[in-house]
Amino acid sequence: MRFALVGNPSVGKSLIFNQLTGLGVEVSNYPGTTVELQRGNTCFQREMIELVDLPGIYSLEGDSDEESLVRRYLDQHETDAIIAVVNVTRLERNLYLLLQVAEYGLPMVVVLNMADEAIQQGLEIDPGPLRDLLGVDVILTAASQGKNIDRIIPAALAATRPSKVEVPYDHHVEAAIRSLGKMFGADRKESIQALLGFGDNPEFLEAARTIVDEIESRHRMTAAQIIAANRHNFARQLADLTIREETPLPRTDLDSILTRVIPGIPILLGILVGMLLLVFIAGSFLEELIVEFFEIFALQPFLALGLPPLAEALEHPSYSRSRQALG
Template sequence: MKIALIGNPNVGKSLIFNQLTGLGVEVSNYPGTTVELQRGNTCFQREIIEIVDLPGVYSLEGNSEEEDLARRFLEQEDVDAVVVVASATRLERNLYLLLQVAEYGLPMVVVLNMVDEAAKRGLEIDPGPLHDLLGVEVLLTAASQGLNIDRIIPAALTASRPAKIEIPYDHHIEAAIRSLGKIFGVDRKESLRALQGFGDSPELLEAARTIADEIESRHRMTVAQIIAANRHNFARSLAELTVKEKHPPAGTDPDSILTRFIPGMPILLAILVGMLLFVFVVGSFLEEAIVEVFEVYAIQPFLALGLHPLLEEVGASILLALQAGLGIALPYVFLFYIIISILEDSGYMTRAAFLADNAMHRLGMHGGAVIPITLAFGCNVPAIMSIRLLHSRRERIIASILVTMVPCSARTVIIAGIVAGFVGLAAAFSVYAIVFVLIILTGLLLSRVVPGERFGMIMEMAPLRRPVPRLVMKKAWSRLSEFLFIAMPLLLLGSVVLGLLEFFGVMTVFEGIVEPYTMGLLGLPGYSATALIFGILRKEMAFETLAILAGTADLGAVLSSLQVYVFAVVTVLFVPCLATITVLLREVGSRITLAVTVYTVTLGLLIGGFIHHLFS
């Protein structure tokens, strides 16, 4: 049996999904889209039930990937029941989608969630009118408290098809529906969809377009706008029957504080800085511990076995990749997802996006991009994975490119360990200044050249509530497991390939070939190119490899201050680490990943060469 969950954003749908399913959640792209679906299984009365969490949408008539996916899923998938989740605090807005889903005639259950929040606002919910109109079961739930969640599956198993709802449309729309029905033999739903430009029959769509043009010339509104207005009016009247306000809520509205520039912006900055410091400080501590454990209990004992050199190289490469991958995943990614889950479940995420929207808009994105940009200072991997929070593919492309340029903690090791240590603190800060200027210039350029329609941001504020620790950890683990089981195998493969290239002497030949170019362009010895390549596996390895190849950790003894500075700048701007590349490949595809790689390599070499020739 297959059950689909559908609803507006911020109605607690995913929270209900997490409570109905266990940890075994599968995340996959729906065929032909880049939008992800979450699928999970639950067992009820010895029957395995698949539950699909569709993306949050406000309508089934739009052109976004999420709306197209939801529409195709309801039309093409063999669904046994649809659970429509609506917020009891914003029922009028949610009923618009509910009425659209009801038109599909699938067995349906209506879940009015957040009744606890509604009660706090003095709202009394009567499910009777909805039940009488639709003829389906209507449940009152509070997912944050687990109230009535156990009734959803039994209700879905016995779900009935909704009664046909005759929404009173404008008389011109009603006449068009009747005409198309008589001529083409289609039902009311297909006629409505054809009038809005949806359907598979060219003849039906052509006739509907002709009728729609006549209607639009009379009303000076599009047919879609007329239909939407009629549906909203019907939803409003139905909501008035369902929701009664007993008494107005008392007290200060938190949004009057959190969404104003003062004090909202200082609060946002404090949260972002605190989040960054927590992930960086705690993550660094855990990373050092994990790296030390691998070094003492895995890598050194393995090297002491005295295996065949080829086997030793392959084994050491695998262990090194595990050390690098787990040193990123467990400390940084998991901590990030715990914090991001807390911000999401608390409802603060929408407030942060609202405050940051003006600044992000100049770079071609909306306010939600402030989260991945900020988290990139800790680690680019979770930052790249968080771009899925952005709504349009255009925003995700711009954000993914900018995130790869942000100095992560590993790049900070390069800046602090090489530049500050061998050149000076002022020089170290100048590296940051160079990178930030390039990020801003790149963002301004991308906002002009990246294709895609620019949308305004209409944001619904999620209610502020206390996160549930168990659900926060479950959500964080679900997201972390995606990195562990998808990115880690690619990281292992890349490490082995680099190790074999070094073993068979390819890297030595490579150094001899590139040295004339590295010296001519950057003023760096040939072995610096090898260090840059090993930095792809893990950024701070560029520093370590450079010291090994130079024969000393005192780089100031073999390289000039300018050479050290140029190497650091190129390393910071150069190709992102392999873990970032693999995650980037999954999030935005091979074409954008290749473009990011080429751009960062070119930018690093050009800026490094410019600095070398300017000061030499």
């Protein structure tokens, strides 16, 4: 038995490979760490299983060495099942590749890795709808904690069917797939590949090119762009069914209370009125105190020195009172 780990860069394929085989393939945060295929063995219920760690890729239709290597590997059906590893915190982007992989028609199991990060980010994951729509087993793992890694091999051994999922393409593309199927007996994946310009049969490619020209004359996009957009839309729909952002609990800290219109503005008005009242009440009380202080410690000693003209000029009542007192 041979299983191949396929997925985007930095989703944890090599970490899972290492945990299952006990080998030390390089694991790092830099995308493209695994640039060629790595092989290792693991034993499950006395059966020897070969695991292949394929390089991380974003698409199966590019020209890079990694993409060509994975495409060739899947084309040659060298594996009994695919273990499609996905970073669950970037599900939509990762499902784009997974939908392409599914078109190869190989038995498959899907590993939604990095569940620990998803939880930290407040994401709620329900693998159920994805399992139903893909028609294959979907396992939620956290490879950095070794969580659910032991479920991968049994699931891959039980995987006997390819995914039943089909991207709903634009109706012109769907019509092209049907025509190419009828004319050349090509399956869905071969027809899409031919529409994208991949294939060995020149006659088949020529027919596909004619259809592509026809499609492109009716759209403002190239056939490749239409196919990519359809895949992206479908990947988004699948991701939306699988992931839900947890509604954050209402915040009860002072900041969030005071920055809401209610009760923020009434509290602000209350504080302003309170400050005004404080200024009036405390102000008049302080005023009396200051005047009395001034009379006792400034005016009366001044009068006692027999220097009345200023006080007289000010006609201050305490001047007359002091003068009477002094006789």
